[in-house]
Amino acid sequence: MKLSEEKGLRAKLELDGQSVEFTGTPDEVVSAILKYLSQAYPALSVVKKLVFSPDLAELIEKVSSILSITDTGTLMVKKDMATEDGVLLVTSGADLATKIGKRNDPSVSVEELVLTLNVAEKTVRNVCSLLTKQGDVVRDGKGTYRISPTGVYHLLTRLGGGERP
Numbered sequence: 001m002k003l004s005e006e007k008g009l010r011a012k013l014e015l016d017g018q019s020v021e022f023t024g025t026p027d028e029v030v031s032a033i034l035k036y037l038s039q040a041y042p043a044l045s046v047v048k049k050l051v052f053s054p055d056l057a058e059l060i061e062k063v064s065s066i067l068s069i070t071d072t073g074t075l076m077v078k079k080d081m082a083t084e085d086g087v088l089l090v091t092s093g094a095d096l097a098t099k100i101g102k103r104n105d106p107s108v109s110v111e112e113l114v115l116t117l118n119v120a121e122k123t124v125r126n127v128c129s130l131l132t133k134q135g136d137v138v139r140d141g142k143g144t145y146r147i148s149p150t151g152v153y154h155l156l157t158r159l160g161g162g163e164r165p
Contacts, residue, residue: 008023008024008025008026008028008029009022009023009024009025009026009028009029010022010023010029011023011029011033013033013036015037015040016040020036022036027057030057056096056099058156059092059096059152059155059156060096062155062156062159062160063089063092063093063096063155063159065078066078066079066081066089067089067090067093069093069096069097069100069102069103070102071102072102073094073097073102073103073104075090075093075094075097075108075112075116076116077089077090077116077117083117083119083123083124083127084127084130084131085155085158086113086116086117086119087113087117087124087127087128087131087137087145088131088136088137088147088151088154088155088158089155090108090112090113090116090117091106091108091137091145091146091147091151092147092151092152092155094106094107094108094146094147095146095147095152106146106147107140107141107144107145107146108144108145108146109143109144110124110125110128110143110144110145111143113128113145128145131145131151132145134150135148135150135151136148136150136151136154137151
C-alpha cells in the first residue's frame with residue numbers, strides 16, 4: 001500500500017491470480033477491500049457474524065471521547081467511571097497505544113492503573129483479579145495485565161458498540 005498526499009491511499013490486492021487496485025481515502029480503501037473480499041468469498045461475511053474480531057477503527061472511535069494517549073504512551077482517562085470499566089478502558093488503551101507505536105508493551109501495571117484511574121490499589125487488585133477470572137484481562141506477570149479479546153468485546157458492548165455475535 002502506498003500513501004500519496006494528492007490521491008490518498010492506493011492498495012493493490014492480489015488474490016487467486018487476479019489483481020485489483022483500490023484508491024481513495026484510507027477509510028474508502030479499507031471499505032472497498034472488505035466489500036470486495038466479502039463478494040469474492042461470501043463465506044467471509046457468514047464467518048464474520050460468528051467470529052468476534054475486534055475492529056481497531058471501531059474501538060478507537062468508541063474510546064477516543066473518554067481516553068487520550070500522549071506521545072510518550074501515557075494513558076489519560078477523561079471521565080470518572082466504575083473501576084471495572086476503567087480497567088477495561090486503560091488496558092484496551094495500552095493495547096491500542098502499542099498498535100499505533102506509542103507504547104512498547106500492551107501490559108499495564110497495577111501502579112499505572114492506580115494512577116490513571118485515581119483508585120485505591122486494593123480496589124484495582126480486586127477488580128483485576130475478577131476481570132482475570134472472567135477472561136476479560138490476562139495477567140502477564142506479577143502485577144501486570146493486558147486486555148483480552150473478550151475484554152475488548154465487553155468494553156465495546158458497554159460503550160454501545162455495534163452488533164456483536
